[in-house]
């Protein structure tokens with residue numbers, strides 16, 4: 001069994017911990033938290049050994065009556081691999097900790113690509129992570145774009161991708177984020193950072209991206225135009241994308257018109273936290289004009305990177321190939337509607 005540690009138990013960390021705990025070949029050795037809040041209590045209730053991320057704060061856990069198993073140093077030492085799910089920039093500060101214990105580490109999309117040996121997406125470059133000490137699972141948006149672009153590139157060739165990313169202002173629990181009554185070009189300058197980030201996965205791909213932020217919390221929406229090198233018809237593209245492991249084609253009969261209905265759909269189907277790990281592509285939106293493909297997809301920012309983190313663990317340790325790992329991960333967490 002692979003011993004996995006999760007350092008940073010917030011939006012992404014708690015979801016990755018749950019997914020790891022479900023894998024047949026992994027054991028969650030513990031999670032590290034900075035504060036004894038309700039999430040810390042939940043970790044203990046779930047039977048996840050809880051470690052103090054900051055030694056000076058051990059007393060606050062004692063005072064709150066939250067049981068600790070030790071410090072993050074001990075956790076990292078006991079693990080075969082650590083998933084760092086700390087806020088952007090903290091992962092970089094933690095790198096020396098992982099190096100000191102010679103424990104390979106996965107970081108999240110908020111860290112700079114320069115921090116790591118490899119930026120990772122299971123569908124696109126699984127094998128490149130084998131043996132790497134530092135791997136970054138790319139952001140929610142880059143994950144969503146990579147999953148879409150990989151099959152298009154393989155089947156038709158991509159001449160140029162142009163994507164407008166309509167991004168949620170914050171996650172539902174981020175009460176301080178905005179905008180609350182505005183639509184912001186963000187960043188105002190072009191390209192947004194998303195295109196260059198996609199190039200960490202597909203170095204040769206020609207892609208331009210524009211970003212907006214809107215008063216929404218549930219999901220991101222991508223307006224996609226890909227100029228292909230060949231001219232499939234829209235039905236062929238629909239079939240291609242439907243056959244992918246981590247896409248969900250929204251059929252017209254589902255009557256799902258946006259992120260709210262998508263989240264309701266996920267909750268009705270018993271998804272933990274209403275999570276949607278798949279790219280949600282409106283089947284009707286898939287259109288061809290000459291060799292230009294157009295479509296809309298929605299991306300659940302809090303969860304699409306979760307199965308990718310699980311696959312990155314196997315990729316780094318070299319214990320499965322992409323197909324095997326993706327199938328195991330999907331089966332264990334119940335991915336696929």
Ligand code: NAD
Nearest residue numbers: 008009010011012053085086087088108109110140301302
């Ligand atoms: P978050 O704030 O919800 O969770 C981070 C957790 O780490 C918090 O519980 C925080 O208390 C804890 N923490 C802070 N300092 C720490 C330290 N020194 N040691 C251990 N824990 C510490 O953040 P998040 O949304 O889960 O984001 C984590 C990473 O994932 C970021 O790089 C982010 O860019 C990336 N990411 C976030 C989303 C998203 O939509 N939330 C999507 C994809 C990727």
